[in-house]
Amino acid sequence: MSDPRDVYLAYQQRNARPSAAPDDAPSGFAGAGAAAADEIGGAVDALRPELQALAVSLFEEPEIGFAEHRSVRKLAALLERHGVRAEVGAFGLDTALRATVGSGDGPHFAVIAEYDALPGIGQACGHNIIAGIGVGAFLAAAPVVERLGGRLSLIGTPAEENGGGKEHIIRAGGFDGVDAAGMVHPGGGSALSPVAGERSTxxxxxxxxxxxxxxxxxxxxxxxxxxxxxxxxxxxxxxxxxxxxxxxxxxxxxxxxxxxxxxxxxxxxxxxxxxxxxxxxxxxxxxxxxxxxxxxxxxxxxxxxxxxxDPVPPYLPLEPNVALTKRWAAALAARGRVAPPSPPVPVLSGASTDMGNVTQLIPAIHPSIGLGGPEDVQPHNAVFAEWSVRAAAFDAMADAAFGLACAAADYLADAELRAAVAEEFVARGGRYRWGE
Structure with a gap:
């Protein structure tokens, strides 16, 4: 067993170093360009009725982790209505999903969707909104990606609440060949997370x-x-x-x-x-x-x-990529949502998510967006589930889908941005996979 004194000294040394997080200034990268952002915005607005219907349906028929059979089929049906074939049962998991557009050559970005519910209190973590954001971002960015090059995937990950679905997918090779990834999580109130993001335990x-x-x-x-x-x-x-x-x-x-x-x-x-x-x-x-x-x-x-x-796979600390998060924040600012200033040291949340495993494996982002409810109505409260199907939540879902789609398109279109994302990831410690 490790000596607690040695562990504490290592902790002090890491946290005594200046934060590696860039400031909140604009990223300065060209990205996919204004025309691509306009195209994505129009696509998200056109998709909004279907995304709202998906979020409401997942709210009305909540399913817990590894039992999301109706839920994953709802995502697949929406994708297929837009001409995208979705593989249900991907990665050896009955309720996982994978869909891919674009060329097999070039960079590869994965949009992440969740859709499992909590026992007894349903969609009280807002995974119905996460699903709408993910599907919306993927479908809105797909035409841009097919024109500009690169590859875009939607990966539906079961059992975030109780089973570590993302770690199961990692172990099955589901993120092999993926260069970067992103998802957006809903929160209470109406604020965005800071550009430097929130780390989590x-x-x-x-x-x-x-x-x-x-x-x-x-x-x-x-x-x-x-x-x-x-x-x-x-x-x-x-x-x-x-x-x-x-x-x-x-x-x-x-x-x-x-x-x-x-x-x-x-x-x-x-x-x-x-x-x-x-x-x-x-x-x-x-x-x-x-x-x-x-x-x-x-x-x-x-x-x-x-x-x-570890009867359930470990959830690793979340380490969001700041350079990529800045592209999300820039897109949201264009829709009137401005991220608050980042603290000198990124905030550490006591909550945990299996998206942490993805951020340790490849550069990835996990920003949050408030659904417009009271500040004291936070996830894992039954009232939060009710707020996930109100008009303000659907506004946040559409804006978040736009921001995530723009971040994905920017990453795939801009080699300099990809280099900055990779450089930050390596400086933070680089690729880590549990058990290796």
Missing amino acids: GVRRVAVTYRGRAAHAAGAPWLGLNALDAVVTAYQSVAQLRQHILPIDRVHGIITDGGAAPNIVPERASALFYVRSGEIDTLRALTDRVVAALEGAALATGTAAEIEV
Whole structure:
């Protein structure tokens, strides 16, 4: 296990360096040009009724991760109405989707779509809007890409909420040959994210089951080995750990099984912990410390611990590409949406997304756009789902689709922009793939 002092020193060294993020000045690249932007804008406006209908339909029939069978077919049907063949069941995942236009030669940009819902509260993360943005951006940019050259793909990624669909697609080779990617996430209020973007923590899941020995809790408790005691000890140990973790770290968990009846010494009990950190190395180190706490609880209670790390693929820290985000921001400014100034150091969100895995693999962006609701109505709240099908949300969806389409077209058309995007990606650390 890593020494926490060494991990902290490495964290200090990284965060003591000046931010590598460029300022908020215009990017200075030609991109695809004003005529292409006008064409994309007209296409988005023409698509808007269909994109709204898609967003509403996904809201009305929400499906959770890896079960988005109706949802993915809705995306495919919309694409096919516009003459684009969509492969449903791509990358070995029943509810993944892939569609591609343009030439096999030249640069390749992937637009990312999500469409899974949350259990019980439906589209409370706005993935119905993400789907509309992705499909709209892809269809609006497709004619420009086919004329200017390069290749544009739409990759529909299942199970962002609960299964790490993007990491499954990465492992299946779905991003092999893709040079850059982008998606847009909805948020509360009406603001855009800053040009430097928001970083986010990575997350790993750690599940533990303790095996003890059942006995009568009153008649012969000395014959038992209490698995629930082990879970409680583990939970308290992790709670004590929280005082001594980095500012970029988070740990939280629940007891998923606490026994069958109070008069039976529990022979089995389970818990699930989420371990989060803003850096890959600190994420590994914190996971090691949590696992050690779980092992110690077994030793203290005489039980056996079955620990499973990463029952779901890890979500890596999100590192958006600033040079590419600036093209998105420039396009949005043309539609009256101006990004706020970037802070000296990019903001680190405590939330996590499997889009982080994509940003670690290739240059990618993940800006956010508010749907026009109250500031206190944020994702993962049932009220947020209701705001995702209001007129202000559809305005944001259309603008975001325009911005993402322009960013994709600019990237494919402008070699100097591609070089700047690549240079920033390498300076930040370059390609990282979990397990390599």
